[in-house]
Amino acid sequence: MDAKRLPLAPVVGGALLAAVPFVLPDWMKFLVTLAMAKFAAVLAVALFLRANQVSFGHAMFYAVGAYTVGFGAKWFGLRDFVLLVPLGALLGAGVAALVGLVMARYREVFFAMLNLAFSMMLYGVLLKLYWVTGGTDGLSAGTPTFLGYAPSREYLRDALYYATLGVTGIVVYAVFRFLASPLGFYLKAIADNEIRIEYSGESVRHVMYVTYVLSGALAGVGGVLAAFTVGHIVPEYSFWIQSGDFVFVALLGGYGSVVGPLVGSIAFEFIRTYASKYFPNEWQMVLGIIMLAIILFRPGGLWTIYEGIAARFGRREHEVERA
């Protein structure tokens, strides 16, 4: 990433997102809120894609976050957004800290499928323990409050939108810092050469483990945000198809940057909505065709379209300066 050029993108992107409640209808506002919620979980998956590791099980932590909201409302009467977001992150990280003890030892197909196995175990538990989890009926998220303040129904959607946008900003900043750190670079280096990492005196397993815990926290945050956005929590949050969606979106947006998954997440929600509207029986095929096109023509994801344009303008400016 070019540090001199790209900071403009988050500023413009942030301004556009801040304007959404003023310019888009409610149903689109809902889609963007949901996209930002899922973005946190997609980012969790994207972290591992940088290390050439794919996870088909991160819906597990997404579900942990979502059920934090459900159980919080059901058992403790907790509905506060500001309390439940960090709590979801903490529980997601906590579960990841346990599961990560196993996961940090595995790579590639074993990493992918073991994640899937754990998430499906959680799915089974959520489905069968209906007297605790509500089974297929699920749990209600309740109406969120914000530091005790309960917005009126008229402003609730906007309040939730901006709160979600704020959390998204924090997530982007935190992950950006992580990826710019030595550990973030070691994560990328796992894709290249684990032997060299060990001969640098660092532990590949440690790098994987710390990243796994962080990814659990991120997906947990995503689950909390999605639960508040949708208002209802069901075992499908942990289902493998949900994990597959996260991988799909990471590839769609591009996992080489922090913002790419956000672009992918927003694009995905709109593509799926319009595809199911205009092709109600073939919408999955539309998604498949789009994925095919991305892999063939933009393997770096949608974000690379912006990067390509920015690079071209950068070159032109440079040529003008030289002239």
Place this chain on the structure above:
Amino acid sequence: MPEGPVLRTVDLCKSFGAVRAADAITVEIGAGELVGIVGANGSGKTTFLNIVTGYLKPDRGRILFLGSDCTGLQPRTMTKRGIARSFQIPQLYTNLSVLESLLLSLAAEAGQGTAFWRPMYRRQWIETGLDMLGRFGLKAYAHRPVSELPEGGRKLLDIALSFALKPRLLLMDEPTSGVSIEDKFQVMDTLMKVVAETRLTTVFVEHDMDVVQRYSRRVIAFDNGRVVADGEPGRVLTDPDVRKAVLGRA
């Protein structure tokens, strides 16, 4: 600093099935020594390096580094204790830039390799990294991907990554293999200049007798996993038995 040799191996043995790759290897490497290891293919040179750096566990014997027993420790623990190595086939981060690769080593050396909040691009590390790349003749490639380096540059970077860890003992596995005849003396000149500046204890495995003759102060010859000669280059490399074992002719 403890007195005595930097590295001492005692009766190191390692077998792969019926093949004895290391057979009772007992050597001492003193502080500041520049040692070349020669031997034919399969004579046990790289196995010796792999055992000393923890990649292979010996079947028998001990490894003493700076007086403490390090036998059977993991590579990363050996590295932290002060033994760094390069590889016959350079082990690099091909998707990172040359400078980023070096910054990772500098971060590891500073005990900040697992820092996950403070940035890797820190002024002090960048300055040190660029200076080091300059010493290795790689400064022009600093911001280029590692994958764009020529073979000689890859070899140098592989060694620079180890050198940045500020080791007490540097082991280099065939630093000129894969490098063109025209470039290999340039590569070795660059390496030896850096080694001389720091008086770093260095052991290098090498096939090329001319390189060993020119750059080492002591030569250890291996044959069938055993040390068959150990001494000054002039004496060892002219020994008919060594020449027969290494070159196949006296």
